[in-house]
Amino acid sequence: MYKKIPLAIASFVGLALSGLAGAADIHTKSISATCLSCHGPGGKSLGAIPSLAGLEKDYFVKAMKDFKSGARPSTIMKRHASGYTDAEFEAMGAYFAGLKK
């Protein structure tokens, strides 16, 4: 069993050795960027799908939680929102709030 070391532990070891906590930041950048495949480059949509750039953080977080719970009806967003944690909603919300409208 020692041959298969979970990556989470590997990451911890790496962070401890390098003294840099870059993982959380790159995680946020990476998961936020995956949203842009539908929502447009820089969070700016060219069509019917809403833009994310410059949304207020609280609005974004509430929208995602409401999509997840079903409180806010959606076509596709319940399926997406259900895959992320509240902490990720907060981090993504801050990221999108920082993108220029």
Place this chain on the structure above:
Amino acid sequence: MTLNRRDFLKISGAGAAITLTGCATTQSASGPRAHVVVVGAGFGGATCAKYLRTWGPNIDVTLIEPNDKFISCPISNWVIGGLRNMNDITHGYDKLSKYGIKMVKDSVIAIDPGKRTVKTRGGSTIGYDRLVLAPGIDVMTDSIKGYKEAESAGKVTHAWKAGAQTALLRKQLEAMPDGGTFLMAIPGTPYRCPPGPYERISLVANYLSQAKPKSKILVLDSNADIVSKKPLFMDAWTTKYAGMIEYRPANAVQAVDGSKMTASTEFDEIKADVLNVVPRQRSGDLCALAGVRDPNANWCTVNFATFESAHVPNVHVIGDSVQSGLPKSGHMATNMAKVCAAAIVELMAGRQPDAMPVVANTCYSATSGTTSGYVANVYRFDAAKKEYVNQPEGGATPKGDAANFVFNESWAKNIWADVLS
């Protein structure tokens, strides 16, 4: 739990290599530079190049692609069905220049992972610190007897890479007489774009029901059943195109004959007016060239946190060529590309990549000229299981509708823009 030395080396191998080659350990734009070569400028490769430059100011990126233009597979079924034309799915690479990506119009013909160089058909040798392969699929035309001859003669198409065959298939449909037979053969899984064949059948039916209503569509599916969005397509086929589509599961085409215009299964030889036979697929041939294709297999096993090959260090594979439980879609390729780019930026800076990446797939399929449905899933990497785990609540719409058709169009515009500008 303790780490033995070999495990430690395995984990820190990438970081160690960077130290040895003198690459960046900080992310300031003035630090030492690294060079990443990306081969293939489709959904995965172009996205990876763009996000490497966006997130890695110290990373120089060379993007090697033989084609002048990006031709999108998503929406290519709309061209075949007559809803769009080739111009609508053809886009230039010019807007990528603002990211400082070096575009090289050429093909890679050799890879030396020891020296870390690629050779091009044009005669260049290009060195890399890390190499990203995004070659898409290789269509295994050898797997069907008579295919190559019939394909060269323009008598059979797969049109599973958007381009000349997309336009040819459209022409053949336009030339088909009313009362003719359109035959589509579907390969066994895994293949590029699981719902793609069924969307194509729906849009061909949409066209024929308006223009040539006496015509018939015969579907020979190698699989035991419709493999994606079954309720969505069954609803469309039974309500919109009743009587037009004959679906035969577990029927694999073994041979085609372009002069007789026939396709043969182990049971039948069937004549048709248009033969659209999609052969089995494997990772792009570039993967075999690089030694990253799994031995005696078709796809490429990677480390899912970085998309680095399990077989060759410093070589990453993204998109359809990857061995995984993830759907082989353009959208998924863009998500893999972003995770890969983020990981390379971290590795080049001497940091550990995100150990728990998340990717998502969003895939719309049109069922007529005004209706679409979707499938959407989020997949989180589980380090213990060493795979991406499909999260709860993912799934597909059971019926197509007008709202999703509008989102389908918007999705295409946005993903093209995210990949190419």
